[in-house]
Amino acid sequence: MARNEYPLSKQVTLHNIVRVQQVIDFFVLSELQNSRLYNNELEQRIIMHLGKQSPVNVGVNNGYLSTRLKKLTEEGHVSRAWEGDNRYNRYYQITDRGNVYFKELLKELPDQVDLAINTYTNFKQYMSKFGHIPLN
Structure with a gap:
């Protein structure tokens, strides 16, 4: 094959398979x-x-979750209100606009997650080729 001949072309990049922010937004909404x-x-x-x-509890970085909640609020997907004098004691509620966004995520995410699972499965198989190489 010639040096600049690439018979395969990408249809999507790894970065765009599943965006963490979409997954977090989905969970929140x-x-x-x-x-x-x-x-x-x-x-x-x-x-x-x-x-x-899973043998491990997986969560979200507190700062990242707060950032997503702030963004969802700014975009009108959720409303935020405080209870009492404690500025940390705020609760969130979905809005009509948030329900529309939630339905969009319901349409998009299943295919993206399936693609991610397939990609990571293939990656795991690819990595197994190098399991015999000493790392020290």
């Missing part, structure tokens, strides 16, 4: 479907769902 929740409650529910059938 799905948890807010039936009730308003505090930041801590959202975090605990995400940990519970991501840790199912």
Whole structure:
């Protein structure tokens, strides 16, 4: 094959398979479907769902979750309100606009997640080719 001949072309990049922000947005908006929740409650529910059938509890960096909640608020997908005098005691509620965004995610994410699973499975198989190389 000639040096500049590339018979395969990419249709999507690894960066665009599944964006973490979309996954977090999905979890947040799905948890807010039936009730308003505090930041801590959202975090605990995400940990519970991501840790199912896993030997480790997987969660979200607190700063990242706060950033996503702020962005979702700015975009009108959720509303934020405070209870009492404690500035950390705020709860979130989904808006009509948030329900529209949630439905968009419901359409897009399943195919993206399937592609991610396939990609990581292939990556794992690829890595197994190098399992015999000493790392020290």
